[in-house]
Amino acid sequence: MTGKLLDGCRVLIVEDELLIAMVLEENLEDAGATIVGMAGSLADALALIEREAFDAAVLDARLDDEPVTAVADALAAGAIPFVFHSGYGPEHLPAQHRHRPLLRKPSDPAAVVLALRDALG
Template sequence: MTGKHLEGCRIMIVEDELLIAMALEEILQDAGATIVGMASCVADALALIEREDFDAAILDVRLDDERVTAVADALEAGAKPFVFHSGYGPELLPQRHRHRPLLRKLCAPAAIVRMLCTAMA
């Protein structure tokens, strides 16, 4: 996938692995997105949701020992599209969010961009 498919989009990244968060940041910026913030724990993610304006989010399913259910619930309540990005399968997704897209780590950059575009459509 080439081009700036996310041009003008503001994205939040919720990921506890620094190298993966940095890789996601680079992929999304290369696609034209602006990263409004990165969070590595549930509390920081919830704070970002409260203070930042953004178009979509990409969420790891587990942040250290925390599940991101509260983050997914807050995004849903605010009508913000999001996709999960995890090394785990769908069985670890929060039950009420299993209809959400799941990208398996480490997937192709084009798949990440495509899935975020689809989620925002």
């Protein structure tokens, strides 16, 4: 379906719903990506950003009802492209990141792959 559009791409998944994170992991790996880590909390996400090298990220808009502003800011500061994957609309995204791609849950797996590929340029 999506081929290997993300061959060689190292991706961080930031998602607090384990089942959704696992589906994202499987779909991204099927597209050729390597998942460097999955974070379900703000603290875990920030620690992985500090510790791991990766090319792109998929970021839920809220983790345990907390906005992900600090995570989005850290990714932007490191010039790491990312896409939001959320059940919330754009009004719930951090204002300074509303220009980033937003995929609404439930999303088509191919759409996530294509959005990441586009974000990578």
